[in-house]
Amino acid sequence: MNRSEIINQIKSKKSFLSVGLDTDINKIPKHLFKYENPVLEFNKQIIDATQDLCISYKINTAFYECNGITGWKSLIDTYNYLPKDTFSIADAKRGDIGNTSAMYAKAFFDPKSSDMDFDSVTVAPYMGKDSVTPFLGFDNKWVILLALTSNEGSYDFQQLRDGEYKFFEHVIRKSSEWADASRMMYVVGATRGEGFLEIRKHAPDNFLLVPGVGAQGGSLKEVCKYGMNKDCGLIVNSSRAIIYASPGEDFAERAREEAKKVQEEMSQELSRIGF
Numbered sequence: 001m002n003r004s005e006i007i008n009q010i011k012s013k014k015s016f017l018s019v020g021l022d023t024d025i026n027k028i029p030k031h032l033f034k035y036e037n038p039v040l041e042f043n044k045q046i047i048d049a050t051q052d053l054c055i056s057y058k059i060n061t062a063f064y065e066c067n068g069i070t071g072w073k074s075l076i077d078t079y080n081y082l083p084k085d086t087f088s089i090a091d092a093k094r095g096d097i098g099n100t101s102a103m104y105a106k107a108f109f110d111p112k113s114s115d116m117d118f119d120s121v122t123v124a125p126y127m128g129k130d131s132v133t134p135f136l137g138f139d140n141k142w143v144i145l146l147a148l149t150s151n152e153g154s155y156d157f158q159q160l161r162d163g164e165y166k167f168f169e170h171v172i173r174k175s176s177e178w179a180d181a182s183r184m185m186y187v188v189g190a191t192r193g194e195g196f197l198e199i200r201k202h203a204p205d206n207f208l209l210v211p212g213v214g215a216q217g218g219s220l221k222e223v224c225k226y227g228m229n230k231d232c233g234l235i236v237n238s239s240r241a242i243i244y245a246s247p248g249e250d251f252a253e254r255a256r257e258e259a260k261k262v263q264e265e266m267s268q269e270l271s272r273i274g275f
């Protein structure tokens with residue numbers, strides 16, 4: 001999916017919500033265990049209930065990889081169930097020496113090889129250019145590079161100052177030499193508030209993937225105040241607060257209600273930029 005298709009989705013759905021499918025077999029409602037694959041059934045019902053309210057699904061691969069072969073099958077089957085007009089994110093946080101990154105890229109971007117054809121993958125920048133560029137060798141696919149993350153540990157390295165800039169600013173400045181805003185997004189945690197101002201100094205046009213609203217307490221209002229650009233420029237993810245809104249048989253209905261609340265707030269924010 002290219003940049004203008006993402007923007008059109010945002011305009012037509014009045015939403016820039018990504019629903020995070022961080023599906024933990026120990027947290028899904030018990031009545032689903034009558035199905036052959038309870039995780040897949042859970043995901044299908046969440047997707048059916050939310051697809052008109054969000055523009056993206058982010059599948060965090062850790063929640064699938066931890067279940068071995070069954071987990072990988074659920075990951076592939078969930079990928080294949082995603083509506084084709086939504087932006088798909090493989091949240092795998094990969095990155096290694098060049099020839100290894102090329103294999104990771106095939107794992108998520110080459111359906112002939114892996115049965116998966118995601119629009120994007122999250123990538124860690126720590127190993128530098130040759131660890132990131134193999135993901136850019138696929139038409140219309142996006143790298144979403146970790147910049148300023150939502151967790152406490154972001155102070156350990158990302159916020160250290162080196163000369164004029166902090167480490168995450170160096171990451172953005174350097175990586176923007178490898179791809180422009182039509183192929184590169186950055187991860188910025190919703191908990192970072194005014195940190196978005198520093199991000200926008202270096203990445204005025206890029207879309208930002210923003211996790212951390214909902215369960216981690218980030219403020220959508222602040223994210224929009226400091227991070228929104230003329231194209232919206234934001235894909236805001238919420239996982240637990242939506243998918244685990246209820247532990248009971250009404251889980252999909254309640255997930256829809258939570259997604260709807262976020263979408264309505266997003267619609268108001270979008271009206272400020274004329275969307």
Ligand SMILES: O=C(O)c1cc(=O)[nH]c(=O)n1[C@@H]1O[C@H](COP(=O)(O)O)[C@@H](O)[C@H]1O
Nearest residue numbers: 060122149150187189211215216238239240
């Ligand atoms: O790359 C990510 O998606 C990510 C980056 C970050 O800085 N913080 C963060 O929470 N995430 C992911 O975003 C999701 C947040 O989930 P909730 O806190 O349940 O909404 C999880 O899949 C995290 O792994």
